[in-house]
Structure formats: structure tokens, C-alpha cells
Amino acid sequence: MSILSVDDLSITFGGVCAVDGVSFDIADGLVFSIIGPNGAGKTTLFNLISGLYVPQGGRVVLAGEDVSGWAPERLARRGLSRTFQNLQIFFRLTALENVMVGRHRHERTGILTDLLHLPAVERQNRATREQAMEALARIGLQTMADRPAGSLPYGDLKRLEIARALATEPSVLLLDEPAAGCNAVETAELEGVIRGIAKDGVTVVLVEHDMRLVMNVSDRIHVLANGRTLAEGTAAEVRVNPAVIQAYLGAQEVGRAVS
Amino acid sequence: MRALLYSRLMPIAAVAVIAAVVPAYFPSAYYYRVAALVFVFALAGIGLNLLMGFAGQVSLGHAGFIGIGAYAVAVGPTHLGLPTWLSLFAGAALSAIVAFLVGRPILRLKGHYLAIATLGFGILLSIVFTNEANLTGGPDGMSVPRLVLFGWAAHGSETWYWISAASFVIGAALALNLIDSPTGRALRAIHDSEVAARVLGIDVAQKKLMVFVVSAVYASVAGSYLAMFNGHITPEVSGFLRSIELVAMVVLGGMGSIVGSLVGSAVIVVLPQVLSFLHDYEHMVLGLIVMGVMIFLRGGIVPSLTALFAGRRA
Numbered sequence: 070m071s072i073l074s075v076d077d078l079s080i081t082f083g084g085v086c087a088v089d090g091v092s093f094d095i096a097d098g099l100v101f102s103i104i105g106p107n108g109a110g111k112t113t114l115f116n117l118i119s120g121l122y123v124p125q126g127g128r129v130v131l132a133g134e135d136v137s138g139w140a141p142e143r144l145a146r147r148g149l150s151r152t153f154q155n156l157q158i159f160f161r162l163t164a165l166e167n168v169m170v171g172r173h174r175h176e177r178t179g180i181l182t183d184l185l186h187l188p189a190v191e192r193q194n195r196a197t198r199e200q201a202m203e204a205l206a207r208i209g210l211q212t213m214a215d216r217p218a219g220s221l222p223y224g225d226l227k228r229l230e231i232a233r234a235l236a237t238e239p240s241v242l243l244l245d246e247p248a249a250g251c252n253a254v255e256t257a258e259l260e261g262v263i264r265g266i267a268k269d270g271v272t273v274v275l276v277e278h279d280m281r282l283v284m285n286v287s288d289r290i291h292v293l294a295n296g297r298t299l300a301e302g303t304a305a306e307v308r309v310n311p312a313v314i315q316a317y318l319g320a321q322e323v324g325r326a327v328s
Numbered sequence: 329m330r331a332l333l334y335s336r337l338m339p340i341a342a343v344a345v346i347a348a349v350v351p352a353y354f355p356s357a358y359y360y361r362v363a364a365l366v367f368v369f370a371l372a373g374i375g376l377n378l379l380m381g382f383a384g385q386v387s388l389g390h391a392g393f394i395g396i397g398a399y400a401v402a403v404g405p406t407h408l409g410l411p412t413w414l415s416l417f418a419g420a421a422l423s424a425i426v427a428f429l430v431g432r433p434i435l436r437l438k439g440h441y442l443a444i445a446t447l448g449f450g451i452l453l454s455i456v457f458t459n460e461a462n463l464t465g466g467p468d469g470m471s472v473p474r475l476v477l478f479g480w481a482a483h484g485s486e487t488w489y490w491i492s493a494a495s496f497v498i499g500a501a502l503a504l505n506l507i508d509s510p511t512g513r514a515l516r517a518i519h520d521s522e523v524a525a526r527v528l529g530i531d532v533a534q535k536k537l538m539v540f541v542v543s544a545v546y547a548s549v550a551g552s553y554l555a556m557f558n559g560h561i562t563p564e565v566s567g568f569l570r571s572i573e574l575v576a577m578v579v580l581g582g583m584g585s586i587v588g589s590l591v592g593s594a595v596i597v598v599l600p601q602v603l604s605f606l607h608d609y610e611h612m613v614l615g616l617i618v619m620g621v622m623i624f625l626r627g628g629i630v631p632s633l634t635a636l637f638a639g640r641r642a
Binding site for chain 1: 506511512
């Protein structure tokens with residue numbers, strides 16, 4: 070049973086097809102990676118799926134429901150959350166508060182109860198804090214809980230974003246280049262984190278440039294180039310696919326010629 | 329839990345104690361008057377601070393809501409025969425409705441565009457108060473009947489000092505409650521990253537609208553107090569300069585600091601009185617002081633000094 074599928078998804082920016090008729094199905098509980106050379110349309114595809122862009126063609130189906138063009142907050146309440154390639158941390162909040170905000174869709178208080186700080190708010194705050202603390206502990210940031218997020222090192226912020234998204238209790242989690250800017254140790258830790266998320270039954274959709282990480286954690290890999298699907302398969306299949314090799318080698322040769 | 333309650337409302341408890349003790353040292357009624365004005369503007373400042381300092385949305389038209397509140401307690405009793413206290417609530421309700429209707433379209437704008445839209449809104453309201461002379465007395469303004477509660481009439485600076493100080497303490501406590509709640513966390517999150525807030529399931533447009541309405545109610549109530557206290561109002565109460573003063577209070581005192589709103593209000597209200605001996609140069613010196621504060625205490629007076637003392641102690 071597929072938890073997330075996109076069907077013939079397309080969007081153009083100024084006449085350029087950033088995503089051009091992409092389709093795939095993601096089975097529940099898998100780690101599904103989307104790879105491709107720079108400019109292939111990976112992040113655009115993420116923005117379409119998470120509701121930041123409205124598709125000009127095609128459909129996004131989440132758990133059997135057509136959610137094309139839904140606002141991100143509505144999708145989040147249906148169990149789809151994401152992280153960002155360039156960090157979108159709440160820098161003025163503490164690490165713990167960042168994760169607490171992730172609990173928002175499960176919190177049950179209104180503006181009047183909040184203004185009056187009725188006992189329900191106190192109970193809600195305590196529950197949220199405990200759950201957020203657990204989420205921080207899972208990624209090993211519990212000692213940083215009360216530090217302003219702005220003062221945390223880069224690698225920690227990357228993991229904090231994941232913890233924050235997990236706090237929404239998503240069924241599908243989109244990770245946009247979680248290893249970007251991380252060193253080898255941090256990337257290895259990240260691999261464990263991703264495996265852990267998948268083990269808990271959350272479907273992970275991963276956009277990532279670190280090929281070792283992708284090959285190690287992915288159940289299936291979807292390859293994009295110039296906004297179109299190039300190939301899809303398991304790590305072993307994709308690795309030997311001539312079109313994929315061509316796309317990556319071609320990109321490398323261009324890179325060599327430039328440098 | 330007690331410890332938490334203690335820490336959240338502690339600053340306001342301190343303000344309440346100071347407000348209760350300080351009048352013993354007031355040499356004349358004039359001091360009561362100035363202090364009452366400080367509390368009234370601080371009340372409006374808290375509202376604007378919730379919007380600007382916490383949710384990160386600017387408003388250059390908030391004096392418009394002060395105007396609605398002020399004219400409500402003038403027009404309500406004079407033309408509609410409502411009791412003054414009821415007019416205050418009616419004004420607050422009207423401000424909430426206006427904020428809701430205006431907020432929906434303009435809060436979609438960001439940064440400078442939002443600033444200009446709210447600026448236009450404030451000017452528009454001030455023109456309405458000036459031109460609807462039948463109702464508002466036009467540019468000359470109108471007198472405001474005394475507040476009467478259970479047969480007791482509020483008058484005199486001393487009475488208004490206690491009313492405005494108590495109202496400030498209540499308003500500040502409500503604001504501090506809000507900040508330390510799910511809604512408050514969502515607002516602060518929006519300030520730092522709207523897109524991240526959205527993918528976590530926060531309805532950003534709805535939260536912004538809500539805090540805009542709340543901040544309008546604060547300004548409206550402050551406006552009603554101001555009108556009742558002065559006994560007379562003119563359209564100037566809702567003018568552009570008033571809006572700018574409000575923003576200056578919030579920024580000077582410290583964005584995101586509730587006590588800062590009180591300090592900012594004190595600076596903007598008290599300094600012109602203190603500097604009045606300079607006659608024509610009064611505003612120039614006031615401007616210089618404001619510039620100096622912003623240069624040397626960049627985060628606003630209260631947050632900067634708090635950080636300074638925390639740093640010393642550590």
C-alpha cells in the first residue's frame with residue numbers, strides 16, 4: 070500500500086520545466102531517496118509535495134487522498150512534515166522550545182484559556198515539554214535543551230530540525246539534504262537517526278547528495294535529471310543503470326572542465 | 329508548578345509592588361498624572377509588543393485603535409446613551425471586529441509592505457474621526473463624560489493612577505500568560521520562520537490575525553482610559569505621530585519584553601516633561617536620546633540591561 074504517490078507532477082518557472090511529469094509511489098515505512106545532479110528539481114519536487122508550491126499539473130496523493138495544492142499546515146495536520154536544506158530553525162527559541170512548537174498540532178488549548186493561563190494550559194505545557202524532551206533525547210540533544218537554538222553548532226541544528234519535524238508525529242517525513250555541511254562522523258550518526266525513524270514506522274523521503282548515505286539507507290531510489298525521471302530502483306539497480314551513470318559522469322566531466 | 333508561576337509573573341509582581349509604593353514619594357498630583365499616562369501608554373505598548381516583539385509583525389497604525397477606544401467612551405454616552413464602562417467594552421469589541429476585517433487582507437503582506445498598509449489604515453481612521461464632525465466634534469474634538477461605577481465617579485489624577493496601574497498589571501499578566509502557552513510559542517515561531525511554522529501544522533495566517541485582534545483590543549482599552557482620564561479628546565489621539573510613538577516605546581523598551589513596554593512608555597512620556605525647560609530644543613534632545621539608546625542598547629533598554637547584568641554575574 071503506498072502512503073505517498075505523485076502522479077505526472079509538473080511545475081514551470083519562467084518557461085523552464087523545473088519538475089516535468091514526475092511520477093512515483095512510495096510504499097509505507099520505506100526510506101525512499103530522490104537523487105540527481107544539481108538543478109535536477111529535487112527541492113522543487115519537495116516544495117510541491119509539502120505544499121509550498123502549487124503544482125501546475127499532476128497530483129499528490131497522501132494515504133489515498135488527493136492533497137494536490139493543499140497548504141503546508143493542512144498537510145502537516147494530515148501527517149506530512151519536512152526539514153529544509155537551508156536551516157529554518159526558530160533561532161530565538163531554545164532547542165527545547167523548537168521541538169515544543171513541533172507539538173503544536175497535538176496541543177489542545179485556545180486563545181482565551183492561554184490568556185488566562187487556566188490549569189489546562191499548565192497541563193498542556195507540561196505534557197508538551199515532556200514529549201519534546203523525549204524527542205531531544207532521541208537525537209542526543211537533551212543537554213542542549215535550554216540553550217538558545219541560535220547558539221547551537223550546525224550539525225546539532227540539522228538534527229534539531231529532524232527532531233522538531235518528528236515531534237509532529239508524521240507518517241511521512243521529507244528530509245531535504247540532512248547531511249549537507251555535516252562531517253563524516255555526523256553523517257554516520259545521521260544514518261543511524263534515519264534508520265531509527267524508519268524503524269518506528271515513519272516513511273522517510275530523502276533528498277541527499279551524499280551517495281554513501283543514500284546507498285546505505287535507501288530501500289528505493291528515484292533518480293531525477295532536468296526535472297524528469299531518469300530511473301528508479303534499489304541501490305544496486307540504480308548504481309549500474311547506464312542512464313544514471315551517464316547523467317552523473319556527464320555532470321562530473323562538466324565539473325572537471327569548469328575547474 | 330508554583331516555581332513556574334513564580335518565574336513567569338515575577339517581573340509583573342515587582343512592577344505591582346513598585347507601583348503601590350512609589351506614590352508615597354509623589355510631591356504633587358502632577359506626578360500621579362504623568363505616572364498614570366505612563367501606565368496607559370504602556371498598556372497599548374504591551375499589545376503592540378505582542379504583535380511586533382513576539383509575532384514579528386509591524387503596525388504603524390495602532391493609534392487608530394487607540395482612537396476607536398477613545399471615541400467609543402465619548403460617543404457612546406453622548407450620542408447613544410450607553411454607560412461609560414459599557415462604551416469601553418463596546419469600543420474594545422469594535423476594535424476587535426475592525427482588526428479582524430482589516431487584518432485578513434493586510435496581514436498577508438510582509439515587512440515594509442505591511443508597515444505601509446497599517447500606516448494607511450491608521451491615517452484613514454484619523455481622517456474619519458476628523459471628518460465625522462456630527463459624531464466626533466471634528467478637529468476640535470469632544471468632551472468625555474466621567475466614568476461612573478456603582479454610583480462612584482472616577483476623577484482626579486490619583487484615582488486614575490490606581491486604575492491605570494492596576495490595568496497595566498492585569499494586561500501584562502495576560503500577555504505573559506499568552507507568551508508561555510501553545511499560542512505564544514506558535515507566535516514566536518512565526519517571528520523566526522513562517523515556512524517552518526507552517527510545515528509543523530501552524531496556521532500562520534490565523535495566528536497573525538489573532539494576535540492583531542488581541543493587540544487592537546489592548547490599544548482600544550488604553551485609548552478609552554486616555555479619553556476618560558483627560559476628559560476631552562481630539563483626532564490627534566489616533567494620529568500618525570501617536571502610532572510612531574507607540575512603535576518607539578516598544579522598540580526602545582525592548583521588543584519581546586513586557587516590562588520593556590513600561591520602560592519605553594516611561595521614556596516617551598516622561599522625557600518630554602523633564603526636557604520642557606529646553607523649550608524649542610526639547611524634541612531635538614529627545615530625538616538624540618532615543619538615537620543614543622538605540623545605538624548603545626541595541627536590543628532595547630530592558631533586554632540589553634538584563635543581558636549586561638546577567639553577563640556580569642556569570
